Amino acid sequence: MKKSRVLSIAAAAVISTIALAGCSAGSGSDGGSGSGDAASCDASSGPVTLNFTTWVPNMDKVVALWNEENPDVQVKVSIVPNGNSGTYQNFFNQLKAGNAPDIGQVEYDTLPAFRVQDGLANIASCEGVSDAEADFSDGLWNQVTFGEDDSVYAIPQDSGPMALYYRKDLFEKAGLDVPTTWEQYAEDAVKIKEMGGSITNFAKGDVNQFAGLVSQAGGQWFDTSDGTWSVDMTDEASTKVADYWQDLISKDLVTTLPSFTDEWNNAYNTDQDWTWVSAVWGANTISSGAPDTSGKWAVAPMPQWEEGETASAAWGGSSNVVFKGSEHPAEASQFLVWLNTSTEALDALNKEANLYPASSTGAELPALTSGVEFYGDQAIYEEFATAAENIQPFTWGPTMTQTYSDISDGFGTAASGDGTLLEALESGQEKTIAALEAQSIAVK
Known part of the structure; x- marks a missing residue:
């Protein structure tokens, strides 16, 4: 396999x-x-x-x-x-x-x-x-x-470890530098849309990818440091990440295709989607799903919230x-x-x-x-080796299947223009706490 x-x-x-x-x-x-x-x-x-x-x-x-x-x-x-x-x-x-x-x-x-x-x-x-x-x-x-x-x-x-896969040929043709900050990434999204493409696909079903983005920003959804579980999916970092991607979705700057489908592969096999913030295993995913683009992709560090930072995260x-x-x-x-x-x-x-x-x-x-x-x-x-050294700490909760499912439902609604990503996180938090309490797991 x-x-x-x-x-x-x-x-x-x-x-x-x-x-x-x-x-x-x-x-x-x-x-x-x-x-x-x-x-x-x-x-x-x-x-x-x-x-x-x-x-x-x-x-x-x-x-x-x-x-x-x-x-x-x-x-x-x-x-x-x-x-x-x-x-x-x-x-x-x-x-x-x-x-x-x-x-x-x-x-x-x-x-x-x-x-x-x-x-x-x-x-x-x-x-x-x-x-x-x-x-x-x-x-x-x-x-x-x-x-x-x-x-x-x-x-x-x-x-x-996560990094940025990007279509090097398209960026060079457009005269765009590889984005090193999320601010630059959003600016590039506008320019790429004007050229008929999308900077990336927002994976509404891949909540674990979104958790990686939150981790990179310094967020923490779960904590057990005082002996009980605490849940906070709307902390400052999570809110920042949710609002950032909500803005891209609302402005139609990203596609919202189901991940790892033929339609999704085709978007990367053509000039539609130009980047993917993903993990090391994504190298094989792209090469197998987008074979016509061989030689056109490259890898760079994840964009940062502040210029000069080196924070990364993990997915899988x-x-x-x-x-x-x-x-x-x-x-x-x-x-x-x-x-x-x-x-x-x-x-x-x-x-x-x-x-x-x-x-x-x-x-x-x-x-x-x-x-x-x-x-x-x-x-x-070598890019991923560097990223691995900079993975930010992140604690997972004990009911992640339900947490993923609940948030994913909300993300799907937000992607269709009804509701927001932040509202999905708020709802996911409430349901996660309820799930823990239903199993007699102490939570605050």
Whole structure:
């Protein structure tokens, strides 16, 4: 499976509230966020077999490298459908029954759903875990710690750093510089419309992309710093981003096509849509969906709210967790640090599964430092490596499927000219709080 398909699915896949309701919620002073006690990280005596469930293709070939070098700690891989295709529900059922695998793959925006059900082992005290932090950006590390001190609930695996894909040929022909600020981006939108095109497509169904834009602006929809969930989808940054895109929509400066459809692909395969603010996996999405434009695209940093800033964000990506109940958290953590930080494993993951690694070490892989023909031989992954270092922290909530759906409904209404994006966020906030309260999760 190519990267574009793996992460296009992964970016939108989150646990359903039905699955959450099927498990008993945590309780106590943490407001239902589960026990944060660190797992016992004493080494097991005798040979160990770890069960690892993932949907990364060819992961068994990567794990074979570990098994050959570590005869006393063997890893057994099960390759399954992606999380939202049943694997997350299976994980929750297994946790409830007490027979979950030692290790599982969980996307960043789904981690809180497992955390709130106390399904993740806190591996912070396991050997090598604290040292691994240096291999990841602050934003990615925040995804697996939830901003908690002395807690680590996963090791980042792959990442979705965002940047600006743009039609270099069209910008040059129009005499336009690549926009470095959102103000310049909006000014270019006006000029591009006058030439019969659109600067981009506003993806009314891709709320996770919008969340990335909010993250870049410094927004934060969820917080658990005082032990309870707080929800604020209309903070200053979120309002700024919503008002910005609402203005572009109201002035008909952007298209509003459903993402990843034939119509959407055609807009990028012609001269209609000139840019896409997207993640690293979008490189394959464009090349496969817009083949007639080969050699005409390039990649630049995301536009900034203030000239000279370098903030980026993430859209998509997964982590590896040690599930509560594993009898071998020490060995599982040791394996996960190897899998996600060693050059040997990262090189194999890239070659066998086309994964873009979350680790900064992975950015130095030969395949990610070479020019890409479709993008005029630009070494585009170097741009994403820089973006990965500047991903802004963002905490996901425990009911993201419903949150995405509720906001998406409002975005669709706003895109049709009835209502606004800000009103959609306000409604999404109210419904998210209600969903948390319905599950007896403390929220304010």
